[in-house]
Amino acid sequence: MLVLSRRAGESVVVGDNVTITILEVRGDVVRVGIDAPRSVAVHRAELLEALESSNRDAASPSEQAVASLAEALRNRPE
Secondary structure, X not given: OOOOOXXXXXXXXXXXXXXXXXXXXXXXXXXXXXEOOOOOOOOOHHHHHHHHHHHHHHHOOOHHHHHHHHHHHHOOOO
C-alpha cells in the first residue's frame, strides 16, 4: 500500500485519468474529491461490504425459509 501525506488542495493522480484531491481537513474528518471518468466505478468501501453481506444472506436462505417454501408448494391448489 502506498501511503502519502497530502494537505488541503493537494492531489494524487492514479493512472492516466483519476485525480484524488484533498478538499478539506477538519479534525479527524477528511473531505476527498475524486475526478474520474464515468466508466470508472467509485464506491465507499463500507457500502460495498454491506452490499456483499446482503447479497450473501439473500443467496443462502435459512432452513426456515426453505421449509416455509416447501410447505407452500405442498399446499398449493392443483
